[in-house]
Amino acid sequence: MSKYTYTMGKEVDLKGEQDKTLDTPVMPANPVLRMMYVMMDLVYGKARTLPKFKVIEVLARYPYWAWERGGYARVTRLFCRSCGPRQDDVDLALRHIDMGRHDQDNEQWHLMLIDDIMRQQGIKQDWFRSVLLPRLMAWNYLILTEILYRLNPAWSFAMNARFESHAEHEYMHLVLAHPEWENEPVESVVFSHYPKQDTLANLFRRIGLDERDHMNESREEYERLTGRELV
Numbered sequence: 696m697s698k699y700t701y702t703m704g705k706e707v708d709l710k711g712e713q714d715k716t717l718d719t720p721v722m723p724a725n726p727v728l729r730m731m732y733v734m735m736d737l738v739y740g741k742a743r744t745l746p747k748f749k750v751i752e753v754l755a756r757y758p759y760w761a762w763e764r765g766g767y768a769r770v771t772r773l774f775c776r777s778c779g780p781r782q783d784d785v786d787l788a789l790r791h792i793d794m795g796r797h798d799q800d801n802e803q804w805h806l807m808l809i810d811d812i813m814r815q816q817g818i819k820q821d822w823f824r825s826v827l828l829p830r831l832m833a834w835n836y837l838i839l840t841e842i843l844y845r846l847n848p849a850w851s852f853a854m855n856a857r858f859e860s861h862a863e864h865e866y867m868h869l870v871l872a873h874p875e876w877e878n879e880p881v882e883s884v885v886f887s888h889y890p891k892q893d894t895l896a897n898l899f900r901r902i903g904l905d906e907r908d909h910m911n912e913s914r915e916e917y918e919r920l921t922g923r924e925l926v
């Protein structure tokens with residue numbers, strides 16, 4: 696039985712969960728992530744803005760894609776050898792494929808929701824910040840996450856847990872900085888894929904909680920692979 700509590704698909708007190716996040720320290724970032732955050736602050740500013748969160752969501756999908764692709768590559772290796780697959784290796788591959796597919800979709804809905812809300816609010820950006828830079832960062836993060844997983848899956852889960860902890864706290868602080876969102880209704884075509892929320896504040900709290908679930912999944916898998924707790 697897992698020591699972690701997951702919130703996706705459950706009725707939860709979103710405001711209470713936001714308070715829990717704000718009372719919990721963010722996991723320390725590794726040097727690669729620290730560099731990434733500094734660069735994002737330089738280009739998009741220190742303030743928590745929707746364009747900045749959109750870039751976080753563009754990047755957030757890549758570790759999951761690496762797990763899915765890495766899991767499929769493992770299946771090929773396991774089933775194309777003369778001695779046949781060991782069941783625990785098959786279980787590991789299937790677990791990484793499943794986590795990768797599920798969480799990748801969840802990050803995709805976050806990206807599409809934020810993009811839709813930015814359009815509704817008339818937020819526009821220049822070509823450098825909205826087109827060129829996100830694509831360059833995505834390309835680099837794709838390569839980095841792919842290499843990390845193939846070298847050692849535990850390193851990929853550790854980095855992702857740190858990234859998701861940062862995202863969870865950023866979303867909860869974003870809501871805190873916008874008290875006017877408490878009464879602002881939200882509507883989006885993306886709610887055909889994602890649980891409908893009544894206000895902008897609750898939508899971003901729900902997204903922040905998704906990030907907490909992602910962090911916990913990554914921590915749990917890191918512990919399963921290494922037998923050590925991630926600190």
Ligand SMILES: [Fe+2]
Pocket residue numbers: 752755801802805806862902906
């Ligand atoms: Fe996300």
Ligand SMILES: [Fe+2]
Pocket residue numbers: 755802859862905906909
């Ligand atoms: Fe996430």
